[in-house]
Amino acid sequence: MSEYPPFAVTVDLVVLTIRADGLAVLLVRRGVPPHEGAWALPGGFVRLDEDLPRAAERELAEETGLTGAATHLEQLGTYGTPHRDPRGRVVTVAYLALLPDLPAPIAGTDAAGAEWLPVARVRKLAFDHDRILADGLERARAKLEYSPLATAFCPPEFTVAQLRAVYETVWETRLDPRNFHRKVTGTPGFLVPVGRATEGERGRPAQVFRRGPATALHPPMLRPTTDR
Structure with a gap:
């Protein structure tokens, strides 16, 4: 008999997008015990023949119908508190996925439903998913x-106003349009103009950009300390 007790590994996903009613998270309604009927983050057990990122992509597709949709997927953390799962000793590796607005997801496998829910309306989730979220x-x-990273919430081509809306939604604050425009267009490698304009705020032409080659912002875009 092994001196090490058996345990399982799962993946869970915090999938965020911006919709008309604000920042939203993808949740599934559990269709099986434990926590049957409760909202939870999409996820599931890792198979013996797959690595963790592949398991995250598979679970996202199986439980929601979203395939290859995430424009940003990164490992968030590992959660292994004893008794976090009543089925046994389960360690989960959480991933953060960000993507532009998409239609309603389609639930599958053991999920009874899948929806985008505004983050502000999320209450109690199954397991320790409140902490992970x-x-x-x-x-x-x-x-x-x-x-x-804010550009992951935008379409491939976007205006500064659209980018500012992302920051305001995620940070839950208002930003000065002129200062924001100056900062993002003055940060090396952040935005690249595509050479055309579209109708902007108040009907004025707005320059269109795409994400630039920068992987870090210098100087950083610091969050306001208080709402404006």
């Missing part, structure tokens, strides 16, 4: 300060 939200908010 909170960590994912803080990771996304912090990374907007020092990386071009």
